[in-house]
Structures are given as C-alpha cells and as structure tokens.
Amino acid sequence: MNKFWIIVSNTYMTKLKTKSFIISTLIIGLIVFALGNMQNIIDFFDKQDKATTIAVIDETAELFEPFKAQLDVFSEELTVEKYSGTEEEATLKVEEEDYTGFIILSYNEANLPQGTFKAMSITDNDVNTKLEQALQQLKTTIATSQIGLEPSQVEKLYEPVFFEKIALAEDAKTEEELMQARGIVYVLLFFIYISVIMYASMIATEVATEKTSRVMEIIISSVSPVTQMFGKILGIALLSLTQLAAILAIGYFSLSSNVDNIKNSGGVLEFFGFANIPASTIIYGFVFFILGYLLYSTLAAVLGSLVSRIEDVQQMIMPMTLLIVAAFMIAMFGLGVPEASFITVTSYIPFFTPMIMFLRVGMLNLPWWEIALSITLLVGTIVALALFGAKVYRGGVLMYGKSSSFKDIKKALQLTKK
Known part of the structure; x- marks a missing residue:
C-alpha cells in the first residue's frame, strides 16, 4: 500500500509542476474570469464605440x-x-x-x-x-x-393563451422542477463530458510518456500492474480535482463579485435558478462522475500502455473518445425526451451509464432498484475492466516499437504470461 501512495503522490506532484498544467490552468482560469466579467467587458467596449x-x-x-x-x-x-x-x-x-x-x-x-x-x-x-x-x-x-x-x-x-401542464403521477416533477432539473443536468453533463475526455487522455499520455523514458521495466518489476495503473489513475484524478476546484473558485468569485443581478438575487445558484435543486441530484452527479472517470481512465491506461510513442496515443484512444462523444450526444437528445425507450435502454449500457442514467435520475423520479442496477453494472464493468486491463497493462508497458492496433492486446497478454 505504501508503494501505491508513492505512485499517487509522484504522479500528482510531477504533473502539478509541469508547465503544460500550469499554463492550461491559467488559460482556462482567464477564460472563466472573462466570462464571469463579460457584461463589464461589453460595457467597457460599448463606451469606446460610437x-x-x-x-x-x-x-x-x-x-x-x-x-x-x-x-x-x-x-x-x-x-x-x-x-x-x-x-x-x-x-x-x-x-x-x-x-x-x-x-x-x-x-x-x-x-x-x-x-x-x-x-x-x-x-x-x-x-x-x-x-x-x-x-x-x-x-x-x-x-x-x-x-x-x-x-x-x-x-x-x-394575449398569450393560458396553457397549464399538469402531471397525473403523484411523484412526477412539476414544469418548474423540470426546467430547473434540465438546467443543472445540462451543466453537470457538460462537466462530466469535458472532465472525462480531458483527464482520461492525460492518463494515456502519461503512461506512454513513461514508456518512452524506458523506466517502465524497473517500475513494473517492483510494483504490481494493478497498483501501478490505479496509482496513476488516482494521481491524475487528484490533479483534475485540483484544477477544477481552482477554475470553479475563479468562476464563482467572478460572478458573485461582478454581476449586479447575482448580488441582488441571493447568490449564484439562485440567480441561475438552481437554488431548489434536490441534494440527491448533486450527489448522484458526483457518484456518476467518479464512476465514469474510473471506467474511462482505466480503459485509457490500458490503451496508453499499448503504444510506445506519444504521437500514437490519440489514434489508440480514438474509439474511447467516440464512445464518450456518443454518450454525450445521446444525453443531449434525452434532455427533451428522458422517458424515451432508447434513453432507458442505453442508460444500462455501462459506457453510457455515467451520463445517461444521471440524466434520467435528474429528470425523472426513478425507483431505487433501477439506479442500483445501473450502478452495479457500472461497478462490475469497472472491476472486470481493471482485472483484464491489469493483465494487458503488465504486458503492454513492456511492448516497444510501432504499436497502434488493437491486435496488440493479444500480444500484451502473451507477454504477461511469460
């Protein structure tokens, strides 16, 4: 366990000090700050214009x-x-x-x-x-x-026609609740999409980078592949949370201190209409974010171990990226029809579950067993992928040369047996 935390801390601190991480955080922070002060910026330039x-x-x-x-x-x-x-x-x-x-x-x-x-x-x-x-x-x-x-x-x-919409089911959400839920679900879906696609790619690149330094043989001989893989996953996860916390803090400060409407409305959440969002929606959003991150980051670590050059990383993880994009597009469609059969079925497919089941949880009042079943399938997939991935990872990190095909998984498994 001590080796695991050494890997976590080393991954976290090494990436935290890199110029790319610092610059990207500053750039995103400046963009968020500019968006938070957009009205002031527009007013400033309006004064300069005729x-x-x-x-x-x-x-x-x-x-x-x-x-x-x-x-x-x-x-x-x-x-x-x-x-x-x-x-x-x-x-x-x-x-x-x-x-x-x-x-x-x-x-x-x-x-x-x-x-x-x-x-x-x-x-x-x-x-x-x-x-x-x-x-x-x-x-x-x-x-x-x-x-x-x-x-x-x-x-x-x-004069606008009077048109009231009333749900007959006792546990159905009202129109106002649906509008609030749709807004917060959209924000969190976008948050999950950006975070997973960005940080999963970072893990794959990190593994490929270590292989180019030829130190992987030493590491893998002293630390089990599962420890090595999940140490990196957790290290990047902590790094991502650090960056996201900094960005959210900048955004909150910019909005709360510069927009008069927010000052007079009682806070940022109330200004955007999210003040009455149930705590369970935020909790489920966090749960599905963590599970989605673990699923895709495990897959990214496995795929990253199959390449020997950083240039091949994006090509190797392209199918994974397309899966994330597909899940996001389906979720965007589901915002308008969350009860559609297509949305219900895809919410139980593990690679789509983090976004689509969260969409259903936020928009609908689901029985507890549906949520439990989806989480169970997702956790089971993560465990199975981790066990299989550990075998591929152990052999994959020892593979050098041109490796950019999924046929290399078989070769990695053969190296693991040796």
Whole structure:
C-alpha cells in the first residue's frame, strides 16, 4: 500500500509542476474570469464605440414619430434621427460615419408601412432585428386600426393563451422542477463530458510518456500492474480535482463579485435558478462522475500502455473518445425526451451509464432498484475492466516499437504470461 501512495503522490506532484498544467490552468482560469466579467467587458467596449444612430427618410411624412415610439420600446441604445436629405446624401453621410445606416419608410399598395434599411454592412443582427420589430409592430397597429379594432381588442388578440401542464403521477416533477432539473443536468453533463475526455487522455499520455523514458521495466518489476495503473489513475484524478476546484473558485468569485443581478438575487445558484435543486441530484452527479472517470481512465491506461510513442496515443484512444462523444450526444437528445425507450435502454449500457442514467435520475423520479442496477453494472464493468486491463497493462508497458492496433492486446497478454 505504501508503494501505491508513492505512485499517487509522484504522479500528482510531477504533473502539478509541469508547465503544460500550469499554463492550461491559467488559460482556462482567464477564460472563466472573462466570462464571469463579460457584461463589464461589453460595457467597457460599448463606451469606446460610437453611438448607433440611424437616419430615417420618411417618404410618407407621417411614419417617423410612431416608428420612433415603437423603436424606443425595443431598444434604449439605438437612436433614430429624421433626415430630410436625399438617399444619395444619406449614403454619403453613412460613408463618412455620421450615421450607422439609414432606413427609408414608405407605404405599400395596401397603405401599410414598409422599410428599406441600408448600411455599409448588415452583419449587425441586433440592429436589423430591432428595426424590423419596430416596423412590424407599427404595421400591426395601423392594420388593426384600418379594420376598426380598438386597442383593447388588439391586446386581447395578442394575449398569450393560458396553457397549464399538469402531471397525473403523484411523484412526477412539476414544469418548474423540470426546467430547473434540465438546467443543472445540462451543466453537470457538460462537466462530466469535458472532465472525462480531458483527464482520461492525460492518463494515456502519461503512461506512454513513461514508456518512452524506458523506466517502465524497473517500475513494473517492483510494483504490481494493478497498483501501478490505479496509482496513476488516482494521481491524475487528484490533479483534475485540483484544477477544477481552482477554475470553479475563479468562476464563482467572478460572478458573485461582478454581476449586479447575482448580488441582488441571493447568490449564484439562485440567480441561475438552481437554488431548489434536490441534494440527491448533486450527489448522484458526483457518484456518476467518479464512476465514469474510473471506467474511462482505466480503459485509457490500458490503451496508453499499448503504444510506445506519444504521437500514437490519440489514434489508440480514438474509439474511447467516440464512445464518450456518443454518450454525450445521446444525453443531449434525452434532455427533451428522458422517458424515451432508447434513453432507458442505453442508460444500462455501462459506457453510457455515467451520463445517461444521471440524466434520467435528474429528470425523472426513478425507483431505487433501477439506479442500483445501473450502478452495479457500472461497478462490475469497472472491476472486470481493471482485472483484464491489469493483465494487458503488465504486458503492454513492456511492448516497444510501432504499436497502434488493437491486435496488440493479444500480444500484451502473451507477454504477461511469460
């Protein structure tokens, strides 16, 4: 057991001090910090930009004021000015950057408003959308007035229909609970996906790196393959938790100290609508994350032991990566239909279980035996993979030369017997 912890600590400390780990943590931390301060960054650059002013050529001599009134409802930043010059003069003003663009208001054959917007570039979808919405609302107002509808009648016409959804099952989640569950499940699924795919690859690379140094023969002769393999897995796991804790701390600090809406809402979780999420959902998320990590990291360690060059690692673990991607895509589909038979069946397939069963646990009220069965199958698969993987690992780490095929598993097993 002492050798096991030596391997764990050595793996953890060695990777912790590497430039790649420090730089990647700093880069991700900066990205998270920037996202947490995104509103402040946008506001800063908005102050540097010129105000968005649109010139209005009103060919009807009566649409400008109601159009401006409608636009004020949709946007406070976008301003319009009545322009009395010609279209050619307005074009020159836009080219000289006196205006962002100009819109020509006129009537169509039905005596309803229409518009033509011109600018140096029409890539600013926000400006285009707000101008169109204001003109559409103006058209609706004029059209309803032409057919004799009162404002109160128009309001009733556009009033949203009452549509309540009630689940008949006693233990079914309400619509509000489903929305909250869907949000937190999506976040945790993405978290599991990124963590597993990134750190499992790190384990495979770590094993391949040690083989290139030719020290594996010494290590494997003094430490059992199971101890060696799981020592590395646990060491990388602790390293990943260290990095994730640092990133989450940066993200939480950035959000809680820089977003006014969060300060006034009672905290980060309440701001994102996760304050009422059951503790069991978070616990299951942690359980399936750990089991998923153990499953894929064990597989990654086995595959990493089969290659002799770091360049071959990605090719060897590609099938494993595709499995993780497939599980994530199925889970994304299941967010909309968590009770689908396809989702239910795939949740019991061990390589899909960490994501898909967690999805079902978060979205549905499942009987305890379904959760227990899935966890049992997952743990059993991890144990079986560890026992089989230990044999492959022992022979695989002694294989050198070009090794990038799954046929090498047979060769590794033969070396283990010697």
